Amino acid sequence: NCATAPCPNAVAPLTKSLGGEPVHQPMTSLSRSRLAMSQLFIPMLKQAPSDVVLPGHQLMVRSGLIRKSEPGVYTLMPLAMRILKKVEDIVESEMSAISSQRIQIPCLSGSSLWETTGRWNECGKEIFKFVDRNGQQFCLAPTCEEEITNLLGNESLSYRSLPIRLHQINTKFRDEIRPRFGLLRCREFLMKDMYSFDESQEKATETYHAVSNAYFQIFRRIGIPVHRVLADSGTIGGNLSHEFHILSDHGADDNLLMCDSCGYAANLETAVSIAPESVNSTDHDEFLCTTDLITDDPAPEAIFTVKVGKGRQPNLHLLQRQLNKPCRLLTDQDRSAIRPISNTVNMIDIDIAHGVRDSNQLHIHCKTVLPGDRCINHCEGSGLKATRGIEVGHIFHLGTKYSKKLNASFKRADGSTDFFNMGCYGLGLTRIMQAVVESSCTGSSSGTIRWPLPIAPYKAVILGSNAREAIDAAHDIYDELQLQPGYKGDIVLDDRYDMNLGVKFRQADLIGFPIKIVIGRDLTRGLVEIQHNDKTDLVPTQSVGEYVKSLEMGSHTVPSPNRIQPQPSPSNL
Numbered sequence: 001n002c003a004t005a006p007c008p009n010a011v012a013p014l015t016k017s018l019g020g021e022p023v024h025q026p027m028t029s030l031s032r033s034r035l036a037m038s039q040l041f042i043p044m045l046k047q048a049p050s051d052v053v054l055p056g057h058q059l060m061v062r063s064g065l066i067r068k069s070e071p072g073v074y075t076l077m078p079l080a081m082r083i084l085k086k087v088e089d090i091v092e093s094e095m096s097a098i099s100s101q102r103i104q105i106p107c108l109s110g111s112s113l114w115e116t117t118g119r120w121n122e123c124g125k126e127i128f129k130f131v132d133r134n135g136q137q138f139c140l141a142p143t144c145e146e147e148i149t150n151l152l153g154n155e156s157l158s159y160r161s162l163p164i165r166l167h168q169i170n171t172k173f174r175d176e177i178r179p180r181f182g183l184l185r186c187r188e189f190l191m192k193d194m195y196s197f198d199e200s201q202e203k204a205t206e207t208y209h210a211v212s213n214a215y216f217q218i219f220r221r222i223g224i225p226v227h228r229v230l231a232d233s234g235t236i237g238g239n240l241s242h243e244f245h246i247l248s249d250h251g252a253d254d255n256l257l258m259c260d261s262c263g264y265a266a267n268l269e270t271a272v273s274i275a276p277e278s279v280n281s282t283d284h285d286e287f288l289c290t291t292d293l294i295t296d297d298p299a300p301e302a303i304f305t306v307k308v309g310k311g312r313q314p315n316l317h318l319l320q321r322q323l324n325k326p327c328r329l330l331t332d333q334d335r336s337a338i339r340p341i342s343n344t345v346n347m348i349d350i351d352i353a354h355g356v357r358d359s360n361q362l363h364i365h366c367k368t369v370l371p372g373d374r375c376i377n378h379c380e381g382s383g384l385k386a387t388r389g390i391e392v393g394h395i396f397h398l399g400t401k402y403s404k405k406l407n408a409s410f411k412r413a414d415g416s417t418d419f420f421n422m423g424c425y426g427l428g429l430t431r432i433m434q435a436v437v438e439s440s441c442t443g444s445s446s447g448t449i450r451w452p453l454p455i456a457p458y459k460a461v462i463l464g465s466n467a468r469e470a471i472d473a474a475h476d477i478y479d480e481l482q483l484q485p486g487y488k489g490d491i492v493l494d495d496r497y498d499m500n501l502g503v504k505f506r507q508a509d510l511i512g513f514p515i516k517i518v519i520g521r522d523l524t525r526g527l528v529e530i531q532h533n534d535k536t537d538l539v540p541t542q543s544v545g546e547y548v549k550s551l552e553m554g555s556h557t558v559p560s561p562n563r564i565q566p567q568p569s570p571s572n573l
Helices: 055-062 078-097 111-117 145-153 201-222 316-323 332-337 401-405 429-440 468-482 501-511 521-525 541-554
Strands: 066-070 073-076 108-110 128-131 137-140 164-173 188-198 227-230 240-247 254-258 265-267 288-295 303-309 327-329 344-349 361-364 385-399 409-411 417-419 421-428 460-464 491-493 515-519 527-532 535-540
Touching: 055 066, 055 429, 073 078, 078 164, 078 188, 078 201, 078 429, 108 111, 111 137, 111 145, 111 401, 145 188, 145 401, 145 421, 188 201, 188 429, 201 227, 201 240, 201 385, 201 421, 227 254, 240 254, 240 429, 316 327, 385 401, 385 429, 401 421, 421 429, 460 468, 460 501, 468 491, 468 515, 468 521, 468 541, 515 541, 521 527, 527 541, 535 541
Parallel strands: 227 265, 303 344, 344 361, 460 491, 460 515
Antiparallel strands: 066 073, 108 137, 128 137, 164 188, 188 421, 227 240, 240 385, 254 265, 254 385, 288 303, 288 327, 385 421, 409 417, 515 527, 527 535
16 A cells, blocks of 8 residues: 655645545455556645646646655656656667667766866856865766767777767756756756767768657657757757757747748757848848847957848857857947957848848858748748747767867778767657656646556556446456556556545546546446547447557557758858
């Protein structure tokens, strides 16, 4: 029995948490051979704590999936561990399918490698850093490019060994300044990270697309649509990067811009478009908005004058990619504090450059895109649409950024040495779990969890009255389902027969059983009620096994992901 001592607004016994009376159901020989609800530790709450604001986060706390230990630090309870195990199995299967081998990289990483790549200071305060008793600096690694590159660099490898693809599933750490939203923005989380080593950029690009396709396959098998969007590489680096998002308005990380016609998708930082406005005037200043920028250096060498359409804002992320340096707005304080700068570089947004004839200006994508702008692929229609998503994956083509700095090389066929062309690929497993819940919190389903069948903690629950005939039928159906492929150990028998049936229904909805088999008054006609995805069917007792088998076959059908069209070349951004 999962009953625990009561404490204020904390874990309530399963049989009391949603209004039922305390149950002290003795274990019988039958219930010992079957997975019974009374055996499970599922501490549920009527209400979530007041500081839990997202609907999905509330459901995860109320259903006993997670419990907060410290801000941004959570204990994963038994149901959550079952979900994660299923997600891990799918991820591991798809990584093996693209010839990636699993390793385990230490969570502790010394400062020397990070200082060599420049990221010890570049990553700022997001890294947990500490000093051991011998005075050596370490960090709890949020990512492992340095460690894995150093590992391969210390081996004697030739072109015959390539490609090498290695991945791990490990705990990661980030010192979030304001941890919130449950598992979406926390300090300790579970990730799959993969690293690839190829002999050329062409081969590395092939690996990049292979991993991208594997990610689509992972989410297809999980049973939820995902969208790949063009993204910024941030401190990890590289010139090609995509994020994978589950669409949701709750706890969303990014504003996304998408084209319904061709599938183009990008986050706001990297989106480019064809703006509806144009400039065709010899006196064009009235049509333009001019902003001065400088690189974020102690002694900037130039002022960058950026011109975009009137009413528009420059996109600093696109400009930083063009300059290959961080940049910021030039302030009056800067003008008085820094030495006079005579060098000025003029940049103008490419969409209005055709109306401004000036060979001394660089024509680049440098404006912040707005909803309604035309798609970069010249699609007809209403233009780009804004939506929001939760990032669950991020892939990067790194090139030789890390292999050059850490001197990680291989021997070519002619005996010369060259640096590995690398990629890295992250997938947030704990994030996926909450993103699935948040994405399902819409309309009438906002008070229940809807797990896709492949990752549900348990696929089915059998509920019924305490009548002898109902109990016998429940046992027979349970035993039959145990023989169905994929259902052994994945069915729960609710044996709390003296609990109100309505309370058991509410608990089953909160836990998120995809299939509920209800043994009620129709049993006299040889029928049981099966509920799945807002659909209720009466099924003959002897056909329950075939019916749930059909549900399993259809569980992998999810809406198609956004179609991937050629994206603008990074060199043109």
